[in-house]
Amino acid sequence: MSAHSGFILANATLITMDGGRRVIDDGAVAVIGDSIAAVGKTADVLRQFPELQVHDYSRHIISPGLIDTHVHLSQAFFRGVGERNERSDNFHEWLYGLTLPMEGAMTPEDGAASASLCILEMLKSGTTSFIECMTSENHGFDGIAETCVNSGIRAALGKVVMDVPAAYRDKVGWPMSAWFDPDRTISDTLAAYKKWNGAANGRIQVWFGCRTADETANPDLYRNVAKIAKERGMRLTIHHSELESDNAYARRLGYRSHMEFGYDLGIVGPNAVLAHCTAADEEDIKILAKAGASVSTNAANNAVSAWGPTPVVNMLAEGVNVALGCDGTAGDANMDLLRDLRVVCHIARTHAKTRNCLRAETVLEMATIHGARALGIADQVGSLEVGKKADLITIDTDVPHLTPIWSPVATMVFAAQGADVDTVVIDGKIVVRNHEILTMDEEAIVADARLRMPEIARRAGVPAARPRWPVL
Ligand SMILES: [Zn+2]
Numbered sequence: 001m002s003a004h005s006g007f008i009l010a011n012a013t014l015i016t017m018d019g020g021r022r023v024i025d026d027g028a029v030a031v032i033g034d035s036i037a038a039v040g041k042t043a044d045v046l047r048q049f050p051e052l053q054v055h056d057y058s059r060h061i062i063s064p065g066l067i068d069t070h071v072h073l074s075q076a077f078f079r080g081v082g083e084r085n086e087r088s089d090n091f092h093e094w095l096y097g098l099t100l101p102m103e104g105a106m107t108p109e110d111g112a113a114s115a116s117l118c119i120l121e122m123l124k125s126g127t128t129s130f131i132e133c134m135t136s137e138n139h140g141f142d143g144i145a146e147t148c149v150n151s152g153i154r155a156a157l158g159k160v161v162m163d164v165p166a167a168y169r170d171k172v173g174w175p176m177s178a179w180f181d182p183d184r185t186i187s188d189t190l191a192a193y194k195k196w197n198g199a200a201n202g203r204i205q206v207w208f209g210c211r212t213a214d215e216t217a218n219p220d221l222y223r224n225v226a227k228i229a230k231e232r233g234m235r236l237t238i239h240h241s242e243l244e245s246d247n248a249y250a251r252r253l254g255y256r257s258h259m260e261f262g263y264d265l266g267i268v269g270p271n272a273v274l275a276h277c278t279a280a281d282e283e284d285i286k287i288l289a290k291a292g293a294s295v296s297t298n299a300a301n302n303a304v305s306a307w308g309p310t311p312v313v314n315m316l317a318e319g320v321n322v323a324l325g326c327d328g329t330a331g332d333a334n335m336d337l338l339r340d341l342r343v344v345c346h347i348a349r350t351h352a353k354t355r356n357c358l359r360a361e362t363v364l365e366m367a368t369i370h371g372a373r374a375l376g377i378a379d380q381v382g383s384l385e386v387g388k389k390a391d392l393i394t395i396d397t398d399v400p401h402l403t404p405i406w407s408p409v410a411t412m413v414f415a416a417q418g419a420d421v422d423t424v425v426i427d428g429k430i431v432v433r434n435h436e437i438l439t440m441d442e443e444a445i446v447a448d449a450r451l452r453m454p455e456i457a458r459r460a461g462v463p464a465a466r467p468r469w470p471v472l
Helices: 042-048 074-079 090-102 108-124 140-151 166-172 182-196 217-233 246-250 259-264 284-293 301-303 312-317 337-352 358-366 369-375 408-414 440-458
Strands: 007-015 023-032 035-041 055-057 062-066 066-073 128-137 154-161 205-212 237-241 272-276 296-299 322-323 394-398 421-426 431-434
Touching: 007 042, 007 394, 007 408, 023 042, 055 408, 062 408, 066 108, 066 166, 066 272, 066 296, 066 322, 066 337, 066 369, 074 090, 074 128, 074 440, 090 440, 108 128, 108 140, 108 421, 108 431, 108 440, 128 140, 128 205, 128 237, 128 369, 128 421, 140 154, 140 182, 140 205, 154 182, 154 217, 154 237, 182 205, 182 217, 205 217, 217 237, 217 259, 237 259, 246 259, 259 284, 284 312, 296 369, 301 337, 312 322, 312 337, 322 337, 322 358, 322 369, 337 358, 358 369, 358 408, 394 440
Parallel strands: 007 055, 007 062, 066 128, 128 154, 154 205, 205 237, 237 272, 272 296, 296 322
Antiparallel strands: 007 023, 023 035, 062 394, 394 421, 421 431
């Protein structure tokens, strides 16, 4: 099938995620240009568009593309580095001793190469849209945006805004290679917005990528960012209410909680995606609901960092838009969002001690339509509906671990993995087919990553990655 002409994917099981949440056996999707032209029974769609090329997707599930709402493109080369931590409960040791020095040592070429590896992994495992939480100045925003454009993925690129007070930098040994002038981070974000927002047929958005409103930040900066974002209709993302230390910090400033503090700053609002929220309590959830903010829970990464669970079930019950994210591979080590579908469910049920919570259907909503709301484009993506952008994936179920199928939703949530994704369509263009990426040079990206990783570690003064056992 050619890249941008119309085509039909036929004879599949469709999980539409439309208003009625219809699942269609022996279904087909017709794609014309960048949009979905028909969704229905195969016979009906073929009758409606007899001139289109038809491709047989029997024994495939077709679902809306997955949406990863919290990504660190810069951490693709740090896969699994968190296990190097000698006292792995110490978040600051992980951040200031390993991750930040390496991020600071990266060049724009490294930034684009890391983004390529990360996007390659996301596309091959069914992620069609993502939110990058904070692209650093030294990683080269233009190169990363170009990588997104050329790969075919849909991206909201948060550009870092930061103001780390000098006293705090001295206290923790903040690497100056990972520090940027606060005013410049704002003006550079606005320049990037002007240059890139809406590029590639609207596939690229530019957001404010706030770090976190804790003692590492001057609160005035984020109050200002919230004001500018509101005035200009821009969106922002931030790590928020992550740890009890965030709540303690907010209490020192006279607030009941970190969430209340963020609401007062203006960063907890309808244009915001808040990552983690693992330290949010019942009162905080009410603030989130009132503010209309989205939450990105990063189940596997929060679990491996021993942060405790995001109170996902209570948030959903209060009407908060909760979506999923893989976070960076410096913590948990994969960008396979299908894996996170079941992890978020495992954690919620373990915590609630009942299986009658967070059903497979709800989890799939979080990974698709909730993600689309977090991106601010639920009218364009997140479900298979006529007139929406054609962002979809197919899962090849003709394998032992996906056989037999009682419910395609349960199969997708509890049994499928990224490697089962056969075909990925974004903006009407086929990006992955028969498990192969069509828009990127996989071999070159992987080979380059192998060479680059030890170089970055050397420049950062971080010992090369090794297990704790003797290596001969
Ligand atoms: Zn993060």
